[in-house]
Amino acid sequence: xxxKESKKRRLSIKSSIFISMALLxxxxxxxxxxxxxxxxxxxxRYTKKNETDRAASIIVDNINNENLNSLIEKISSEYDxxxxxxxYPGDKEILYDSHFLNDCIVHKLQLEDTLLDFWYDMAQESxxxxxxxxxxxxxxxxxxxxxxxxxxxRRGGDANCVISVSLAETSDGDSVMVVLNSFVLPVDATVKxxxxxxxxxxxxxxxxxxxIAYILSxxxxxxxxxxxxxAKNLACANYEVMFPQEGPIEISELxxxxxYTAKELSKVDAMQKELIANISHDLRxxxxxxxxxxxxxxxxxxxxTPENMQVIIDETARLSSLVNDLLDVSRFQSGTxxxxxxxxxxxxxxxxxxxxxxxxxxxxxxxxxxxxxxxxFINADEVRILQVIYNLINNAINYTxxxxxxxxxxxxxxxxxxxxxxxxxEGIAEKDLPLIWDRYYKVDKVHKxxxxxxxxxxxxxxxxxxxxxxxxxxxSEVGKGSNFWFEFKxx
Ligand code: ADP
Numbered sequence: 001x002x003x004k005e006s007k008k009r010r011l012s013i014k015s016s017i018f019i020s021m022a023l024l025x026x027x028x029x030x031x032x033x034x035x036x037x038x039x040x041x042x043x044x045r046y047t048k049k050n051e052t053d054r055a056a057s058i059i060v061d062n063i064n065n066e067n068l069n070s071l072i073e074k075i076s077s078e079y080d081x082x083x084x085x086x087x088y089p090g091d092k093e094i095l096y097d098s099h100f101l102n103d104c105i106v107h108k109l110q111l112e113d114t115l116l117d118f119w120y121d122m123a124q125e126s127x128x129x130x131x132x133x134x135x136x137x138x139x140x141x142x143x144x145x146x147x148x149x150x151x152x153x154r155r156g157g158d159a160n161c162v163i164s165v166s167l168a169e170t171s172d173g174d175s176v177m178v179v180l181n182s183f184v185l186p187v188d189a190t191v192k193x194x195x196x197x198x199x200x201x202x203x204x205x206x207x208x209x210x211x212i213a214y215i216l217s218x219x220x221x222x223x224x225x226x227x228x229x230x231a232k233n234l235a236c237a238n239y240e241v242m243f244p245q246e247g248p249i250e251i252s253e254l255x256x257x258x259x260y261t262a263k264e265l266s267k268v269d270a271m272q273k274e275l276i277a278n279i280s281h282d283l284r285x286x287x288x289x290x291x292x293x294x295x296x297x298x299x300x301x302x303x304x305t306p307e308n309m310q311v312i313i314d315e316t317a318r319l320s321s322l323v324n325d326l327l328d329v330s331r332f333q334s335g336t337x338x339x340x341x342x343x344x345x346x347x348x349x350x351x352x353x354x355x356x357x358x359x360x361x362x363x364x365x366x367x368x369x370x371x372x373x374x375x376x377f378i379n380a381d382e383v384r385i386l387q388v389i390y391n392l393i394n395n396a397i398n399y400t401x402x403x404x405x406x407x408x409x410x411x412x413x414x415x416x417x418x419x420x421x422x423x424x425x426e427g428i429a430e431k432d433l434p435l436i437w438d439r440y441y442k443v444d445k446v447h448k449x450x451x452x453x454x455x456x457x458x459x460x461x462x463x464x465x466x467x468x469x470x471x472x473x474x475x476s477e478v479g480k481g482s483n484f485w486f487e488f489k490x491x
Pocket of ligand 1: 395399400426427455456457458482
């Protein structure tokens with residue numbers, strides 16, 4: 001129920017991309033609308049005011065420049081403004097005069113004392129510089145148009161005047177007032193045009209967002225849908241699936257990983273199946289033997305011999321060792337295997353394991369040599385180390401060559417004892433060497449009855465030696481034999 005709800009709340013790739021794109025478009029368009037429509041006149045006024053300020057600063061910085069006149073002309077034309085440099089307070093003489101604008105208010109009002117006084121006071125109050133955007137009507141507070149030769153010039157309806165007044169001092173010690181005047185034109189018409197453009201842009205952008213979202217989502221979701229379909233097949237234990245490596249890098253990498261996973265799963269599956277087949281085979285063989293011999297012994301009194309009894313005992317031992325191996329593996333797998341460490345005679349342990357093969361030696365002509373110089377004591381779990389030695393010797397006997405010889409060597413060097421179990425058998429190919437320590441791994445699948453194993457022996461050896469923290473390894477040459485070894489510190 002909960003899963004269903006969360007599924008409902010989640011969006012498809014297509015919707016997510018489209019919503020994201022639409023959001024992006026909305027944000028971008030909002031910014032465009034705000035800057036190009038709502039705040040355009042504010043931005044324009046701000047820019048104009050800044051420009052006029054900058055022009056005033058240039059003139060003030062160059063007030064003693066002998067080319068000031070041409071500089072003022074240049075600035076006036078560049079910034080579309082008119083400029084006056086008036087000696088003030090003082091004789092109010094106009095030192096420089098540029099009226100690039102033909103309706104320059106300053107030029108027409110320059111002699112108006114009240115206005116000049118007002119600007120002068122304002123500039124002084126503001127630290128030598130006064131800038132303002134003044135509505136044209138405001139001039140009338142200082143100036144009566146009737147006294148003026150002509151009307152206060154109007155330029156484009158509600159045009160506002162940018163006034164910048166700066167105070168400076170010339171090298172002659174004269175105080176001067178630099179008065180600049182430019183116009184802020186009304187932007188209503190521009191805004192209208194821009195709005196129309198923005199409506200078109202909005203429609204085009206939303207349509208493109210939809211199209212891009214559609215194309216993108218198809219590119220993303222199609223390969224994912226295919227992967228999903230194949231993954232469902234994989235979930236049904238169909239390991240032959242092939243995840244298509246299409247779409248963006250991440251998705252094709254995912255497909256690659258899934259292909260690898262499917263391959264590994266199929267390997268594990270095959271190994272498990274093989275293990276079960278082996279175990280069943282291994283369980284069935286001794287069971288058949290036990291039940292067969294028991295029946296014969298029950299039904300035919302003469303068959304109740306110690307030899308037949310021994311077969312039953314041997315097969316029972318085989319069964320219990322197989323079950324023990326499986327238990328060991330599961331304990332190592334779950335990490336619950338604990339060691340029972342004590343000091344014991346390793347040389348004696350090797351001897352005792354070899355002794356178990358006395359029968360094999362006398363009946364089948366096997367030769368097990370034990371080469372050693374002295375008795376060596378180590379600290380370890382004796383039962384487990386016996387298991388290691390037993391497994392290695394058992395393998396050596398199973399795989400050794402025609403000479404049926406196995407050599408066990410005990411070498412001591414630098415306080416370390418190395419036990420090597422050497423056979424003269426078929427050897428192990430280099431590519432298989434790292435794998436033989438894995439659970440269920442078996443190089444040769446076709447082997448004699450005596451060789452049938454579960455593929456667990458070396459995995460158990462490895463786990464025991466790893467738990468002890470001891471070094472171990474194998475060197476082998478195909479056709480010549482193998483040398484399995486492990487080392488322990490001597491006490
Ligand atoms: P198994 O029960 O099959 O012997 P092991 O884990 O003991 O399982 O060994 C894994 C595989 O390693 C064996 O199937 C065999 O192919 C290979 N192997 C082990 N010991 C030897 C050896 N002395 N010589 C050649 N091959 C060996």
